[in-house]
Amino acid sequence: MGTSGDSLPARQAQKERTREAILAAALELSQSQGFAQLSLRQVARQAGVVPTAFYRHFESMDELGLALVEQSFLTLRRMIRDAQRDPNVFVNIIDAAAEVLVEAVKQNKAHFGFVSRERVGGSPVVRQAIRHELDLFVSELAVVLARLPNIETWSSDDVQMVSRLFVRNMVSNAEEVVEMPDGRADLEERIKEGARRQMRLIVLGFERWES
Amino acid sequence: MGTSGDSLPARQAQKERTREAILAAALELSQSQGFAQLSLRQVARQAGVVPTAFYRHFESMDELGLALVEQSFLTLRRMIRDAQRDPNVFVNIIDAAAEVLVEAVKQNKAHFGFVSRERVGGSPVVRQAIRHELDLFVSELAVVLARLPNIETWSSDDVQMVSRLFVRNMVSNAEEVVEMPDGRADLEERIKEGARRQMRLIVLGFERWES
DNA sequence: TGTACATCAGTGAACGCGCGTTCACTGATGTAC
DNA sequence: TGTACATCAGTGAACGCGCGTTCACTGATGTAC
DSSP states (O other), X not given: OOSSSSSOOHHHHHHHXXXXXXXXXXXXXXXXXXXGGOOHHHHHHHHTSOGGGGGGTOSSHXXXXXXXXXXXXXXXXXXXXXXXXXXXXXXXXXXXXXXXXHHHHHHTHHHHHHHHHHHHHSXXXXXXXXXXXXXXXXXXXXXXXXXXXXXXTSOHHHHHHHHHHHHHXXXXXXXXXXXXXXXXXXXXXXXXXXXXXXXXXXXXXXHHHHO | OOSSXXXXXXXXXXXXXXXXXXXXXXXXXXXXXOGGGOOHHHHHHHHTSXXXXXXXTOSSHHHHHHHHHHHHHHHHHHHHHHHHHOTHHHHOHXXXXXXXXXXXXXXXXXXXXXXXXXXXXXXXXXXXXXXXXXXXXXXXXHHHXXXXXXXXXXXXXXXXXXXXXXXXXXXXXXHHHHHSOTTOHHHHHHHHHHHHHHHHHHHHHHHHHXX
8 A cells, every 4th residue: 555656557547646646636626716616627627637537536516625635634743743743843942843833834725725715615524534633733743742741730721722722723823824925025024923932922821820 | 975875865775775785696605615705696696786876886806805804894893892981901911802803704704704804715805805904904903002011011013913823813714703602602602712712821821931 | 488368556537516607687666757 | 638659677589608517538647576
């Protein structure tokens, strides 16, 4: 079960390539129109394939949507994993997190845009899948946060709530980065500064709260 | 130019009623499907009118969407005006705000849901109109906040930023209330408590920040 | 290696359907005298 | 008040179009011998 193109029988490899083309086509088109507004035929056209070929890969547009949710959260988790390895995290976790967030979103606008758009605007099935993944993600982030020096003494309820706030702000900031016109370094810096402030606020507020 | 049904010529009054029926139909249908997914014919059907009659009132679905944006922000502004008159505001502004927010959203799920959904998922025209209204709203709220005892000494930049955070959290909390199943008083209380905490956090954090 | 058959990803024609928009219309409401 | 005409909100038929889905198909890839 190789991940991509390693020594599969030619037929399976080609099928895999078409599947990727369909996913990429849908992701690309959904950036301007929103996934929920896409038609099966539009996606097939963009993927360079006849509409009926779509059914060899997905039962319906909803199923394709779920595959994109999965893809998007893989991207998101990779971002967190990379961030944890970044040595700057040990110097100043908040500055590093703001930096990583903005950079990762910039480089994966399609996936982050997909999540933030379809989280509220998508079909019921897709919307629910995203909410579920985000809930999971809040819990996963809570585990990471719980190990941090400033936070390790907090109650697990408080950590969960901070995690929820962080994720909520992450989503909001990702929305802003996605909407950001290209080449506006000033806007980018403002968003980063905003993200830093918000995180500091949350941590400061909670410390004082507890004391 | 009476607002509703007061002594207009019968024909105009009837036209106004049909217009309201179209707006109500679109708002209702958009709760399950999202406004961007609605067709003109669906809206006309739900409004009890033939598709061509739609054009007597709106040039296109986009124009109807803009009318709904306008309606929704009238609702939002009414909420803020009522909240300012509420005597509890002088006792504990944060608790009062959380209470008013949840109650107002509960009673206007359709409008708040419309804004939170179409803010990211709508057509470009509608999306931009909502962003513009929200920006205006941040500035308006900043004026209100600037007069509050705890805040009156802050710089206007800081007030603007706090206003932005409040509005962002308001939108997030409104989303949660809209998604809340009916009759779950426990969930409602949790959302309220969350909103109170977030507002306290923001204010506490900012106070400490400035000191 | 070569042959005969099986598999199956992608094709292309066809279908019925709801869509947005046009057009000429109808008949109740409004206006002038 | 009554009549003759104007206005115009809503009607209903018609159009061409893109849609999702079905079906029988093709031809390259895979397998058995």
